[in-house]
Amino acid sequence: MQIRPRRLRRTPALRALVREHHVRTDALVQPLFVVERASDAGPISSMPGISRFTVDGAVNEARELFALGVRSVLLFGIPASKDAVASSNEDPNGVVQRAIRAIKAALPDMLVIADLCNCEYTDHGHCGILNERGDVENDATVALLARVAITYAQAGVDVIAPSDMMDGRVEAIRCALDAHGFTEIAILAYSAKYASAFYGPFREAAGSTPQFGDRRTYQMDPPNAREALREMALDVEEGADAIMVKPGLPYLDIVRIARDTFEVPIAVYNVSGEYSMLQAAIANGWIEGDRAIDELLAGFVRAGADIIITYFAKEYARRHGAR
Numbered sequence: 001m002q003i004r005p006r007r008l009r010r011t012p013a014l015r016a017l018v019r020e021h022h023v024r025t026d027a028l029v030q031p032l033f034v035v036e037r038a039s040d041a042g043p044i045s046s047m048p049g050i051s052r053f054t055v056d057g058a059v060n061e062a063r064e065l066f067a068l069g070v071r072s073v074l075l076f077g078i079p080a081s082k083d084a085v086a087s088s089n090e091d092p093n094g095v096v097q098r099a100i101r102a103i104k105a106a107l108p109d110m111l112v113i114a115d116l117c118n119c120e121y122t123d124h125g126h127c128g129i130l131n132e133r134g135d136v137e138n139d140a141t142v143a144l145l146a147r148v149a150i151t152y153a154q155a156g157v158d159v160i161a162p163s164d165m166m167d168g169r170v171e172a173i174r175c176a177l178d179a180h181g182f183t184e185i186a187i188l189a190y191s192a193k194y195a196s197a198f199y200g201p202f203r204e205a206a207g208s209t210p211q212f213g214d215r216r217t218y219q220m221d222p223p224n225a226r227e228a229l230r231e232m233a234l235d236v237e238e239g240a241d242a243i244m245v246k247p248g249l250p251y252l253d254i255v256r257i258a259r260d261t262f263e264v265p266i267a268v269y270n271v272s273g274e275y276s277m278l279q280a281a282i283a284n285g286w287i288e289g290d291r292a293i294d295e296l297l298a299g300f301v302r303a304g305a306d307i308i309i310t311y312f313a314k315e316y317a318r319r320h321g322a323r
């Protein structure tokens with residue numbers, strides 16, 4: 001007698017029968033870049049297939065996504081004006097606040113998640129308020145984030161996703177939301193966010209490249225894993241409803257550890273650089289696009305991700321529908 005695992009791979013129906021993991025379209029989140037100035041709208045050269053939208057354009061895009069079965073979007077704002085203290089991020093009529101209102105008015109059932117950070121709103125491109133040493137001042141930045149979160153909540157956001165990596169921000173945001181009566185708004189914390197080269201195309205898309213230095217004093221050092229557990233545990237203790245690992249591909253071990261350690265939903269962010277490197281290979285004919293994208297997303301599910309934030313969400317839904 002010989003054990004023959006190949007028996008269960010013989011036909012498509014058999015393979016489907018024993019398939020262990022499935023990518024669900026309703027677990028995908030499509031990031032959307034929303035611009036305040038119409039002249040900033042249009043395709044992003046380093047991210048083929050992805051565009052920046054005006055608020056009206058974002059509503060149309062959200063409508064298309066929803067019809068295809070993608071039920072969640074993650075908003076990033078690109079404001080018309082920047083300053084040292086990210087004032088345009090606190091504006092109740094700022095670009096993200098207006099986009100939240102417009103999308104929720106047009107599509108009440110679309111889940112609207114707002115990325116909460118300051119790097120798109122500061123003229124220096126760092127994620128918060130700088131001190132005299134040119135480093136981001138933690139507690140002043142946390143206070144600013146909590147104020148901004150209230151304006152997103154007032155606009156009708158469903159989920160707030162802080163991506164700044166300041167210490168103590170989840171608790172501060174939770175307390176501020178609760179104090180203003182927004183007890184039902186969830187926090188999806190970018191908990192294990194690494195100082196990654198894979199954010200390159202995003203920074204072009206969002207105009208958020210630091211004008212000096214880098215983000216290594218607040219984002220995590222790529223070789224660290226125990227520290228990711230510590231960051232995630234802190235965010236859960238501080239009241240995060242779900243936690244995130246970012247980037248995705250180089251950090252699938254962290255996704256697995258997160259899934260095995262915590263009870264809250266685990267999100268993974270398949271970031272801009274991961275998107276662009278695959279698109280570049282597809283454009284060159286070096287790799288078969290549809291199969292590679294499906295395999296990539298299946299890998300995130302297999303690693304333990306419950307929520308996948310990916311620029312491929314629309315493309316996946318177009319091919320597979322709402323399943």
Ligand code: PBG
Nearest residue numbers: 117119163198199202271272273
């Ligand atoms: C804001 C933020 C970034 C990304 C998400 N939120 C950029 C950064 O930290 O520099 C990256 C997303 C991507 O690369 O797709 N802080």
